[in-house]
Amino acid sequence: MSVLVVGSTALDSIKTPKAENPRLLGGSASHAAVAASFFAPVKMVGIVGKDFPKRYVTLYKKHGIDLKGLQIAEGKTFHWSGEYEVNMNNRRTLSTELGVFETFTPHLPDAYKESKFVLLANIAPALQHHVLDQMRRPKFVVANTMDLWLNIALDDLLRLIKRVDAFVLNDSEARQLTEDDNVLRSLKKIHKLGPKYVIIKKGEHGSILSGPKGLFIAPAYPLASVCDPTGAGDSFVGGLLGYLASQKGDIDRNLRRAIIHGSATASFCCEGFGLNATTRATRQAINARVRELEKMVSF
Amino acid sequence: MSVLVVGSTALDSIKTPKAENPRLLGGSASHAAVAASFFAPVKMVGIVGKDFPKRYVTLYKKHGIDLKGLQIAEGKTFHWSGEYEVNMNNRRTLSTELGVFETFTPHLPDAYKESKFVLLANIAPALQHHVLDQMRRPKFVVANTMDLWLNIALDDLLRLIKRVDAFVLNDSEARQLTEDDNVLRSLKKIHKLGPKYVIIKKGEHGSILSGPKGLFIAPAYPLASVCDPTGAGDSFVGGLLGYLASQKGDIDRNLRRAIIHGSATASFCCEGFGLNATTRATRQAINARVRELEKMVSF
Numbered sequence: 001m002s003v004l005v006v007g008s009t010a011l012d013s014i015k016t017p018k019a020e021n022p023r024l025l026g027g028s029a030s031h032a033a034v035a036a037s038f039f040a041p042v043k044m045v046g047i048v049g050k051d052f053p054k055r056y057v058t059l060y061k062k063h064g065i066d067l068k069g070l071q072i073a074e075g076k077t078f079h080w081s082g083e084y085e086v087n088m089n090n091r092r093t094l095s096t097e098l099g100v101f102e103t104f105t106p107h108l109p110d111a112y113k114e115s116k117f118v119l120l121a122n123i124a125p126a127l128q129h130h131v132l133d134q135m136r137r138p139k140f141v142v143a144n145t146m147d148l149w150l151n152i153a154l155d156d157l158l159r160l161i162k163r164v165d166a167f168v169l170n171d172s173e174a175r176q177l178t179e180d181d182n183v184l185r186s187l188k189k190i191h192k193l194g195p196k197y198v199i200i201k202k203g204e205h206g207s208i209l210s211g212p213k214g215l216f217i218a219p220a221y222p223l224a225s226v227c228d229p230t231g232a233g234d235s236f237v238g239g240l241l242g243y244l245a246s247q248k249g250d251i252d253r254n255l256r257r258a259i260i261h262g263s264a265t266a267s268f269c270c271e272g273f274g275l276n277a278t279t280r281a282t283r284q285a286i287n288a289r290v291r292e293l294e295k296m297v298s299f
Numbered sequence: 300m301s302v303l304v305v306g307s308t309a310l311d312s313i314k315t316p317k318a319e320n321p322r323l324l325g326g327s328a329s330h331a332a333v334a335a336s337f338f339a340p341v342k343m344v345g346i347v348g349k350d351f352p353k354r355y356v357t358l359y360k361k362h363g364i365d366l367k368g369l370q371i372a373e374g375k376t377f378h379w380s381g382e383y384e385v386n387m388n389n390r391r392t393l394s395t396e397l398g399v400f401e402t403f404t405p406h407l408p409d410a411y412k413e414s415k416f417v418l419l420a421n422i423a424p425a426l427q428h429h430v431l432d433q434m435r436r437p438k439f440v441v442a443n444t445m446d447l448w449l450n451i452a453l454d455d456l457l458r459l460i461k462r463v464d465a466f467v468l469n470d471s472e473a474r475q476l477t478e479d480d481n482v483l484r485s486l487k488k489i490h491k492l493g494p495k496y497v498i499i500k501k502g503e504h505g506s507i508l509s510g511p512k513g514l515f516i517a518p519a520y521p522l523a524s525v526c527d528p529t530g531a532g533d534s535f536v537g538g539l540l541g542y543l544a545s546q547k548g549d550i551d552r553n554l555r556r557a558i559i560h561g562s563a564t565a566s567f568c569c570e571g572f573g574l575n576a577t578t579r580a581t582r583q584a585i586n587a588r589v590r591e592l593e594k595m596v597s598f
Contacts, residue, residue, distance in 0.1 A: 205504040256598035299555035
């Protein structure tokens, strides 16, 4: 089955200790949609300006992504610029120019409204709500977020969490949301906000899923060299939901393997700037890393 | 087979945000020996002063620990005093009174010299060397260390690393030793220093083993409440080596399960002050957590 991905489509200028890369393809929807495309057909909703490079449209198309939901508006594409420190774990935003994103309202083409698997990639919770309002009967809705929305749109976010099947956030966001340092207690508190499944991402330390089948502790695929981690979290949820949409059987049974496929997909993202390494990945290469991860955790 | 544990035997006064506990039983050898005792007979070498409480000798004996190697000297027992911050991850030393430990030389009783499984728990690398010098033909030697020795006895430590089968350290120590932020590159660099197996401990994020069978990513047993993590690393290596000594078959095959048993044993350590919770554990309770961990990582 296909996956609907809604989020930001952006140009990212990224500085690391080793290199500087201007105007890469970025945004939560771009990363998530390409990641999901290795597993299932993807429909994407986003907005770009007239300055959006044609080669990036070609890239989406190369991954078979349905772009009927991509709005092309007068003005400039959302542009984010950031810098990573030596250890690649800390980053700071240098500038954010919203451009056409400032007035973005995610309108779903009619054909999108029947989608069964919905990924609300990181955008303002109000927009994530607007997407859900247009959906008919989604089977599985995943939402991802970022610290910004905890700071400036917490009420919207709390209402959103109630409406999704799985809520994904990173460890520092979980600490902030629940005011609790302990992962297990955090997970319990987030379940009380509504979602059946909660996934806390821990970067290089992997992730942890809490759901009806208990806890699942998932490894990250270890990399000897991280080039640019921007979008790794988006690739993770994209790969996860893409895999889930591609499988028969119940969600509960498939979710653990979906997380491992998300981890493997995200590892490619980290190996290049922007989407450079992700787009060079293949389903076979992802599967190979899943098998490696399987060996790395078995005892 | 039995396990030889050499390290510090101390009194720990520990302050956490919730409580203060003076003169608990502590020290790397105490934690490691009790942890190992759930799996195999343990011989312990250490030193205490005349002030060492009898109830702690009773505790060692309750765990069947052979104390022929425990020296009782004129003077005071090594006393460490430390304080944990709210998140329990950062601690600072308030005071260190070496007492009888200042002149400690680990003499092995003759019967100890034939031990096949040797745990060089955290003490000065020069003393760890002295132990190895007395051993006849150990089958498997594990050494653990701490940042202090990286700072003040690096040459001794580097010579020691060459002499052991498995070297265990935590992630920040690995970064310091190899001057590398990346775990995979760190592991490679440590292998080049000599040991066949390298284990990097990552606290609540588990641990990672590198050896001839590749990488093993091991989870920590998740706890909803951490009372006092002092000695968790020592309990981890103690449980690990105790389990290994208890199993037939080759080390390579058993080491992964040994690490999981170490994780499970260490989780009990964190649930009480000093050794309070560890001593209340049982082999059955540890096995139950191993089975839980098995479920938590399977996909």
